[in-house]
Amino acid sequence: MPFHPPAAARACQDKYLARQLYRAAGMRVPEFFRATLAQDPHALAARASYPCVLKPLGLSGSRGVIRADNREEFAAAFRRIVRIGEHYVQVESYIPGREFAVEGLVTAGEFQPLAIFDKPDPLEGPFFEETIYVTPSREPADVQEALISTTARAVRALGLRHGPVHAELRYNQEGAWMLETHARPIGGLCARSLRFGAAMPLEELILRHAVGEDVSQAHLDGPASGVMMMPIPKGGIYQSVEGTDRAAAVPGVVDVIITAKEGQHLIPLPEGSSYLGFLFARADSPEEVERSLRQAHAELRFHIATALETLRPSNA
Incomplete structure (x- = not known):
């Protein structure tokens, strides 16, 4: 079956290469440079323009992506990314909008x-x-x-x-x-x-x-739909959730899916990469969809226990 060339698929996974290709094609790109996490963060901070965004090159989604508005925030963000364990980081000028x-x-x-x-x-x-x-x-x-x-x-x-x-x-x-x-x-x-x-x-x-079918006339079932990826509000151990029946009863909501599991260690961004679950809605307008999603989320109460550090026994 036809698919994207391997080199193109790899370019999509490489933020640095993709930026180079966009620039070569005459597209708008922010100022950017790549660095290793072994480099001096203070020297890199002096090189950056502000505000900027630090992006680990080996992570997906928003994991490890941190904005810095000055050199002190840059150094703090850099150290945080080092703890995640990546090798390369890309520094880009922040794009408002x-x-x-x-x-x-x-x-x-x-x-x-x-x-x-x-x-x-x-x-x-x-x-x-x-x-x-x-x-x-x-x-x-x-x-x-x-x-x-x-x-x-x-x-x-x-x-x-x-x-x-x-x-x-x-x-x-x-x-x-x-x-x-x-x-x-x-x-x-x-x-x-x-x-x-x-x-x-x-x-x-x-x-x-x-498989080669002509799907050029495919069109969305309307009129409007949406999803909410429910964020992790704090780190800890997931225990339970209340209010799923109330959330599901909100007009326009078509599904409430909780993906967090009892006993799961929850890690919020920027170190984490998961959500508590998903809300889905359909309605006559985008405004109604958004309103339904927000109302359904407000009906949920998540119980997250504090995660205690394990202490190693003394050798004394």
């Missing part, structure tokens, strides 16, 4: 958009935990077109040819900025927020595309 996700398919190098997700919660740092995705976008047509065309340019710059694409972008007064492009569909359980045609899930659409 609203953040979006674009979902689509690539056929013979041509990008076909499937959905634009608004992210209504500001992602301004110091950490960048995603919460709510809502589609269709409420942005004006020119902004949506800029997001789609920028994703298409990134697809060409990376050399992606055939298969799913999930992209993260920001938009400000200068236009659309590509953050990351992935040679895969949207992660976790979030794909459940998307249905096409006669309630076809995203995974089925991708498989049909992979």
